Amino acid sequence: MALAFPRPLAVMTVAALLLAGCSGGKKTADPNAPVTITWWTGQAEDAEKLLEALAAEYHTAHPNVTIKVSAGAPTTDELLTKLSAAFVSGTHPDISYAYGSWATQLAQSGRTQDLSAEVADPKLGWQEFPPAARATATVDGKVIGLPAVVDNLxxxxxxxxxxxxxxxxxxxxxxxxxxxxxxxxxxxxxxxxxxxxxxxxxxxxxxxxxxxxxxxxxxxxxxxxxxxxxxxxxxxxxxxxxxxxxxxxxxxxxxxxxxxxxxxxxxxxxxxxxxxxxxxxxxxxxxxxxxxxxxxxxxxxxxxxxSGPDLWTLYDHADPNRAKAAKDFVIWLTSKDTDARNSLVNGNLPLRDSEKTTPAYQKFTKDFPGAQKFVENLANAMQPRPTVPxxxxxxxxxxxxxxxxxxxxxxxxxxxxxxxxxxxxxxxx
Structure with missing residues (x-):
């Protein structure tokens, strides 16, 4: 099942998020330390199974990183309310799926990580993501996550x-x-x-x-x-x-x-x-x-x-090891090769321009007639929805x-x- 869904909007007040307080810690991370991170996918059962397989694949390559995967809420629409409650109790995940229209509310929680340094590194390929997706992930100059789904009408x-x-x-x-x-x-x-x-x-x-x-x-x-x-x-x-x-x-x-x-x-x-x-x-x-x-x-x-880009949003627990592990995993998840192997088979548009050169992309356009038209239509998505309180x-x-x-x-x-x-x-x- 595709990770992209129509975009009904869950509702949460800014005040509820502000109860969460501020994130902490500036300690240096140990990349080899055993660490467990939680990932709320917000997805239906069949899509979640795909993401669980990705988490297992990543764990095999990085044995010190264990990823606990769950939907986080019965439906994607309910995820924002669950996040609000988790911010207050301190039980929020390290990574969650989020509709792009939630970006400002999530940033105001004081719990989100800032990936500004990571996206400034040419190795991440930030410019390969569509402009609307990059704009949606950026709130008041802070990059709170990486694109999970890009689309358009x-x-x-x-x-x-x-x-x-x-x-x-x-x-x-x-x-x-x-x-x-x-x-x-x-x-x-x-x-x-x-x-x-x-x-x-x-x-x-x-x-x-x-x-x-x-x-x-x-x-x-x-x-x-x-x-x-x-x-x-x-x-x-x-x-x-x-x-x-x-x-x-x-x-x-x-x-x-x-x-x-x-x-x-x-x-x-x-x-x-x-x-x-x-x-x-x-x-x-x-x-x-x-x-x-x-x-x-x-x-x-x-x-x-x-365009209605959705995000893999990252959150802080004042633990530098968890913070780094979550960043590294999401960077891998949204990389050219990982996304091409996994998202395209479900009819999602490629997150990155560079995926157009992959065999997976050629199969994607063949399996989903009209997909190429939606890819071309990304150029017509010139303005993002506002990310303002x-x-x-x-x-x-x-x-x-x-x-x-x-x-x-x-x-x-x-x-x-x-x-x-x-x-x-x-x-x-």
Missing amino acids: GIIYNKKLFDQAKLAYPTDDWTWDDFRAAAKKLTNHATNVYGTAYPVSGSENTTWMLWPLLWQHGGAILSKDGKTPQFNSDAGVQALTFLRDMAVTDKSMYLDQTDEKFGPLFLDGRVGMLITGPWQMYDIKQRKLEYGVAFLPGFNGDHQTI GYVELSQYVGDAVSQVLQGAAEPKAALDAAAKKSTEALAQ
């Missing part, structure tokens, strides 16, 4: 439904008007087929799908100093109005209240196009569905997308606004203005 479409509707397949040059027109023609309410779908649970899944349209219209999420919401600008209103027109006027958009239905509906041939990422390819492969991949539609030639709350407010508008319960301008007012308060805290 594009279009995956069902070729059979397009053929039945006698429609040309989406191209990388499509406009949003092209997308809307195709969705209308694909929709057949008599057979419960929709042109596209959108999650309206109010989670980060709801929010982050709006940001590319905002950016393409020339808008911004926040002011340059990260303190003032700007998503309720004319650009934001135009972006949300477009989505509202598809959902309310055209009725060509299936609205998923749970974040969990639109993927299976696509697999069942009930949705013609998904705005989604490479993680979807793993499930599609199991169903042997005929599909294609294209960049996100554009506005005025701008096909900007969004208050983004978690902002995401909730925007997600709720989008959900209300797409269900016809609010107007775009009023909903975004209300979300901006609440977000201003969250950012001020």
Whole structure:
């Protein structure tokens, strides 16, 4: 199973993290000392087995390092809450999986390690990771981890439904008007087929799908100093109005209240196009569905997308041996050879540019048609999501606004203005 998952956002207050206090110690590490580190993978059972095998492989090569592997929480979404409690009790792991949108909250805990010195070493190859992933891992100049998953949003479409509707397949040059027109023609309410779908649970899944349209219209999420919401600008209103027109006027958009239905509906041939990422390819492969991949539609030639990098975040226990062992393991885990051998087989995009030269990458692009398109689409991910205090709350407010508008319960301008007012308060805290 792929390590990449859709991105619903767990919620935790900054105050809970700040109870954790500060990290300690500056003692010199002994690289040969016996040491045990804990690793919370945040993954489902089958993915965790893969990671357990990696930990065992590393232990064989480094007998003094024992790695205790567990999911850390029943689901990835619950991991942030578990980390919050563990920070307070001092039982936090040495390494954990983390959604990139949690980066600021984790950094504020005072428990994260700083890998700034390691990434400055040319041997680590920091520049090989996509810019959005590097930006997400860096909070206030401190590098709190290394990328675990890189991805982006594009279009995956069902070729059979397009053929039945006698429609040309989406191209990388499509406009949003092209997308809307195709969705209308694909929709057949008599057979419960929709042109596209959108999650309206109010989670980060709801929010982050709006940001590319905002950016393409020339808008911004926040002011340059990260303190003032700007998503309720004319650009934001135009972006949300477009989505509202598809959902309310055209009725060509299936609205998923749970974040969990639109993927299976696509697999069942009930949705013609998904705005989604490479993680979807793993499930599609199991169903042997005929599909294609294209960049996100554009506005005025701008096909900007969004990347949702996740992290292997590292934490301090005031023990230099544990700190070094955790760093060394994550550097090995995200190295060209290790990642190529293990992540690519599950449909994840390569973490590093250098992996494109490996036999594993050639097999990856063959096994997952369209994977190369998502790799190319990383160049369209020009802006990261903000890593500022208050983004978690902002995401909730925007997600709720989008959900209300797409269900016809609010107007775009009023909903975004209300979300901006609440977000201003969250950012001020």
